[in-house]
Amino acid sequence: MNGKLKDKIALITGGGSGIGRSTALLFAREGAKVVIADITTDAGQETVKRIVDAGGEAVFVETDMANPDDIENMVKATVDKYEGLDVLFNGAGIPMFAKAADVDVEEFDRVININLRGVFLGCKHAIPVMQQRGGGTIVxxxxxxxxxPNQYVSVYAAAKAGVMQLTKSIAIEYGADNIRINCICPGFIETPMTSLIIPEDTAARDYSHLWPLPSIGRPEDIAQAALYLACDDSSFVTGTALVVDGGWMVGTQMPISKSG
Ligand SMILES: NC(=O)c1ccc[n+]([C@@H]2O[C@H](COP(=O)([O-])OP(=O)(O)OC[C@H]3O[C@@H](n4cnc5c(N)ncnc54)[C@H](O)[C@@H]3O)[C@@H](O)[C@H]2O)c1
Structure with missing residues (x-):
């Protein structure tokens, strides 16, 4: 299969749903051999089936990103299956909406362990394999x-800010090994994760006071950004946080009188 990731081996965590699934399907269309690592077996297998049905190559490895042994195993399973690893996509994550005083220690640890420690350990185990191959990319x-951040997301926001700083620091450490490490900051993307808080009534989905572009983001918008950062199109880009948010972070719109 031809494409921007032709013959590359890509390991995708959280590939069973939403942004991870969309990224897995795109990477496979672009010629990558894909390993899906997810805690939800049925969903991960479904992504594999869609890739294989479309003529691509993929396997599933059941993985709990809260479990350090599972993370080491998903990298090992990738190398055992395809004899290498070129692209790691750290997509698995969980949400958390609660006021700080209502968060118990177990919830705090679970969000940090999956959303931050899992990303760190994925990098830790992928980097030596990429060093041996002469390079690689991590997104x-x-x-x-x-x-x-918004209200009610303190722990989630802290984990995600942590991912941004991990990305920068590790990018400095491994640039000389030709390993590029970047992250993406999605805005509000319509996935199973956000479906609980998106109004069912499409007329009620007015986000125009928050960001300039007139829609909610799609998983495909993030997948395209991930492809850019994973492939040679971004060969001089490392340590960056690419914001894909419809312009949300630019700032809110203030009512101003043109005549004033
Ligand atoms: N949807 C958004 O608006 C949005 C915005 C910013 C960031 N994100 C981030 O994007 C990533 C993907 O989110 P999504 O919206 O596609 O959500 P999603 O719920 O559709 O997909 C998340 C995937 O991660 C998997 N997963 C959850 N816990 C896991 C664990 N312990 N081990 C392995 N896999 C696990 C799930 O099974 C699922 O397949 C997450 O890191 C999320 O925090 C999402």
Whole structure:
């Protein structure tokens, strides 16, 4: 299969749903052999099936990103299957909406372990494999919450800000090894994660007071950004946080009288 990731081996965490699935399908269309790592077996297998049905190559590895042994195993399973690893996409993540005083220690640890420690350990185990191959790319999913958070997302926002800083520091450490490490800060993207808080009534989906572009983001918008950062199109880009948010982080719109 031809494409921007022709013959590359890509490991995608959270590939069973939303942004991860969309990224997996795009990477496979662009010629990558894809390993889907997800805690939800049925969903991960479904992504594999869609890739294979479309003529691509993919396998599933059941992985809990809260479990350090699973993370080491997903990298090992990728190398055992395809004899290498070129692209790591850190997409697995969980939301959390609660006021700070209502968060218990177990919830705090779970969000940090999956959304931050999991990304760190994915990098830790992928980097030596990429060093041996002479290079590679890592794309992690942070969030606009890591830049400008809302209420009720303190722990989630802290984890995502952590992903942004991990990305920068690790990018400095491994640039000389030809390993590029970047992250994406999605804004509000329509996925199963956000479906609970998106109004069902499309007429009620007016986000025009928040960002300039007239829609909610799609998983495909993030997948395209991930492809750019994963492939040679971004060969001089490392340590960046690419914001894909319809312009949300630019600032809110203030009513101003033109005549004033
Ligand atoms: N949807 C948004 O608006 C938005 C915005 C900013 C950032 N993000 C981030 O994008 C990423 C993907 O989110 P999404 O919206 O596609 O959500 P989603 O719920 O559709 O997909 C998340 C995937 O991660 C998997 N997962 C969850 N916990 C896991 C674990 N412990 N181990 C392995 N896999 C696990 C789920 O099974 C699922 O397949 C997350 O990191 C999320 O924080 C999403």
């Amino acid at each position: 992690s999913i942070a969030s606009t919450a890591g830049i400008t």
